[in-house]
Amino acid sequence: MVLKSLFSKPATYMYPLLTREPMVGSRGSIVNHVDQCSYCTLCQKKCPTDAIVVDREKKTWAIDSMRCITCNACVDVCPKSCLEMLTTYSSSKTAAELSR
Amino acid sequence: MIEEQKLIEIIPSELVAKVRDMFVEQYRLVQIGCTKLPDRIEINYSFDKNYQFINYRLILANDKVEVPSVSSVYWNALFYENEIHDLFGLNIVGIVLDFKGTFYETKEKYAFATCPPPIEPVIKTTPVVNIKEKGKPQ
Amino acid sequence: MSNRTIIPFGPQHPVLPEPIHLDLVMEDELVVEAIPRIGWVHRGLEKLVEKKDFLEMTYVAERICGICSFIHGLTYCHGIEQIMNIEVPIRAHFLRTLWSELSRIHSHLLWLGLVADAFGFESLFMHSWRIREKVLDIIEATTGGRVIFGSAKVGGTRRDIDNEMLKRIIAQVTEIEKEMKEISQTFLNDYSVQQRLKGVGILSKADANMLGAVGPMLRASGINQDMRKLNYAAYGHIDWEPVMAQDGDCFARVEVRVGELFQATDMIRQVIEKMPEGPVDVKVTGSPNGEFFARTEQPRGEVIYYLKGNGSKNLERMRVRTPTFANIPAITKILPGIQLADVPMMLLTIDPCISCTER
Structure with a gap:
């Protein structure tokens, strides 16, 4: 085990330089392809954390990405299939960037 | 498979004697849980032995009723009883180690003591627009 | 009688990832009495049933704990299904078992790493977590989340795993098993690990039962009890026996958890071999009316969900008794008589999960 650890590559990534390939089907973040959206408010009703506001x-x-728990409930319920779950996570932001 | 769960309703005065019987028969105290309902309070004492699940239910009219402590029989009951006291504000008398409301450090005292009607959640934060492609932010 | 001092231990302490407070009454270096206090991470999740409907509560249940997340969700769904008499498809039962065992492996590897860190074996900690990462990768590939699976739902599961993926899981699990064998050799046979763990904090068989200890803590004291024997999910369809140890000391608890790692890989193989075809969920209509105590076995022990519905969308009461809460009496009974230096390690052997405990 010691020898193996000595002569093998590290188990971690050099993070900011190298990022891991996201898995297929991973729940990362939500986008809405707005041109197809019919504003039916189903996603707003189904959202367990009330993160989505539709007018x-x-x-x-x-969507308030800080409230969103990426549970996929809105994507499951969308009748137009215009909501999409991306496999990449939304990047971290400061409060100032969020309110911009 | 639906497991069989016995439920026996008892009154406060016979509680300690019943629980002592369970102790003698080497049942394990699984949990003590309180349920606050609009018109009454239920306390469930659950026991288990070889996957046989037995439940004693104490029904109280309000939270002023004195509940005898069973911690002199089952020592570990004191944690459940302190929890019930701290969260529901019930009057449990004779706990072996009475924390007097300092076991559970909650922001609100007796956090579960009220039983309010469901209220509509209010969204406080301003949502952030996350629109892809053609859509324009508000 | 020598002088007694009281040492406050926690809520912030290097060994504790989560806040629990102990007042340790000391006589020189020996603990005489320990008095616990909790409540620093109380979130009132049980109270949320008044605002969220019973289907949305699945998400809340899954977020009670970050480590045994899936089994919380499973227990909640199991309880609701029993109240509403929902017949869950058999494939969903097998998938739930598969995910439960994956989460058991990842939780036990996490714990083994933490305990190695607590007794000062840093590289063992790193290796445990390196292997755990591979388990998390399987979980992410099958459910979409690394720790919060989000795949349990009332009436079945939210995702299916295709057969090709199942084959890949077997291959990956075999590889993980090989690596776990390497680290378990160190945990079970290393001289310094044994010196540190053997004979420390003995919980006798009678005490373990009467103090209501659960899970590996109970089984390490020689009591054969595992809630998976209630045959929820697909545990009735596979061959297995609870892992036990007789000594009741810290080393026995490590033994039990290491044993359960390999038991879990064996179960995963059996589940995948016997996985039937079919749908994974049924439609749920109506609202729960009735009550049920759902009991399942988490990595840390038995968890109880008391669910009471009155026929409306919102449940009347959800009460969760998590394994750590049941193990706190046991830890306060075994702390007296041990050295102050052993306290952090002792506390870790119950696998404390305080956010779980306080909900």
């Missing part, structure tokens, strides 16, 4: 009148769709 039918103004035709806006917004």
Whole structure:
């Protein structure tokens, strides 16, 4: 075991330089392809953390990525299949960047 | 498979004697749990021996009723009883080691003592637009 | 009588990832009495049933604990299914068993690493966690999440695993098993590990039963009890026996958990071999009306979900008794009489998960 550890490559990645390939089907972050969206508010109703806000009148769709728990419930329920679960995580942000 | 779960309702005065019987028969105290309902309070004492699950249920009219402690029989009951006291504000008398409300350090005292009607959750933070391709932010 | 001092231990302590407080009454270097206090991470999740409907509560249940996440979700769903008399497809039962055992491996490897770190064997800690990473990769590939699986749902599972992936899992598990054999040699045979763990913190068989200890803590004291014998999920379809040890000391607890690692890999193989074809979920209609005590075996021991519904969308009461809460009485009974230097390690042997405990 000692020899193996000495002569094998490290088990970790040099993170900022090398990132791991995301797995297929990994729950990373949510995007809405808004041009297909019908603003039916189903995702807003199904969201367990109330992270999604849809306005039918103004035709806006917004998600609070800090509240979102990437549970996939909205993607499952979307009738237009315009919500998509990306396999990549949303990058970390500061509060100032968020409110921008 | 549905496992058989016996449920026996008892009154406060016979509690300690019943629990002592379970102790003599070498049952394990699985949990003590309190349920606050609009019109009454239930306390469940669960026991287990060789996967046989038995449940004693104590029904109280309100949280002023004195509940005798069973921690003199099952020592580990004191943790459950202190928890119930700290969360529900029940009046449990004679706990072997009474923390008097300092076992569970909650921000609100007796956090589970109230039983409010369901309220609509309010969104406090301003949502952030996360739109791909053609969509324009608000 | 020599002078007694009280040493506050925690809520912040290098060995504790989570806050629990112990007042240690000391006589020189020996502990005379230990008084625990909790509540620093109380989130009131049980109270959330009043706001979230019973299907949404699955997500809350999964987030009670970050390590035994899947089994929390499974227990909750099991309870609701029993109340509502839902017949879950058999494939879903097998998938649930598969994920439960994967999460058991990852939890036990995490614990073995932490305990190695607590007794000062840093490289063993690193190796345990290196292997754990491969288990997490399998979990992510099959469920989409690394720790929060999100794959349990009332009425079945949210995802299916295709047969090609199942074959890949067997290959990966075989590889992981080989590496686990290497580290388990060190845990079980190394001289310094034995010196540190053997004969420390003995919990007798009678005490373990009467103090209501659960899980590996109980089985290390020679009591044959494992909630998986209640045959929830697919545990009734596979051959297995609870892993036990007789001594009741810290070393016995390590033995039990190492044994369960290999038991889990064996179970995974059996589950994949016997996995039937078919759907993985059924449609759920109506609302739960009734009550049930759902009991399952987590990596840390028996967990109890008391669920009570009144026919509306919101449950009346959800009460969770987690294994760590049941093991706190046992730890306070075995702490007296041991050296102060052993306290952190002793506390770790119950595999404390305080966020779990306080919900």
